[in-house]
Amino acid sequence: MREQTDTGMKQSAPVAPGARVTLHFSLSLTDGTVIDSNYESSPATFTVGDGNLLPGFEAALMGAVAEQTIDVVLxxxxxFGxxxxxxxxxxxxxxxxxxLANTTDPVEPGTVVSFTDSGGNEIPGVLKQIGELNVVIDFNHPLAGRDIVFKASVISVLAADVQAVRLQG
Structure with a gap:
């Protein structure tokens, strides 16, 4: 399901690689549970391809213009894979x-545990099971395996070849 609604006549560059996009968005599970949303706060701005948005979400925005709404189930x-x-x-x-001996902040299944890889990067894992001899950790993203409802209201799109200038008075 992909729905796009044009709510105005304002001309805008379409979302394309390198474009600077400002939008409000929400991520939900298919049962309606909201995972993340910025509709009640300031809009987010990112450059398409800068790594701030996962490729599937960027793909859903491709071609959209200012004042357009996207509503898609990814x-x-x-x-998230x-x-x-x-x-x-x-x-x-x-x-x-x-x-496991920490009684002040007990660890139980569902607790996120941080690990450091050989490059010094932090890797979170979810504690799945505590056995007598072993502990099972899940390094999948917590939303892996889940379809996601992505809604976005595009506020503005600045083409990759256009420079933004802020005038101060």
């Missing part, structure tokens, strides 16, 4: 002894 593979069983890993429980 399949999991185009949103499919669940990858290889991203669910088992570790020896003793590796988490200090964390």
């Amino acid at each position: 399949p999991a593979a185009q949103a 499919d669940v990858n069983p290889a991203n669910v890993q088992t570790f020896p429980r003793q590796r988490f002894a200090g964390l």
Whole structure:
């Protein structure tokens, strides 16, 4: 399902690679549960292709112009990805002894645990199971495997070859 509504006659560059886009958006599950939204706050501005928006969401915006509304259900593979069983890993429980012994802030299934990879990057994982000998951590994105409803109200689009100038008086 993809719905586009043009609510005005204002001319605008279409969303294309390198364009600077300002919009309000919401992400929801197909049952209506809102995951994220900026409709009640300031709009977001990003450059298409800068990595701030996942490719599936950018693809849904391609060709849209200012004052246009997008309402699309993105399949999991185009949103946060499919669940990858290889991203669910088992570790020896003793590796988490200090964390599991914390009684002030108890760790239980569903707790997000941060790891650092060899490059120094932080990788979050969700604790799925605590066994007597092992701990199971899921490194899939929490929304992996879920279809996402993406709604966006495009406020402005500045073509890649146009420079924005701010005048101050």
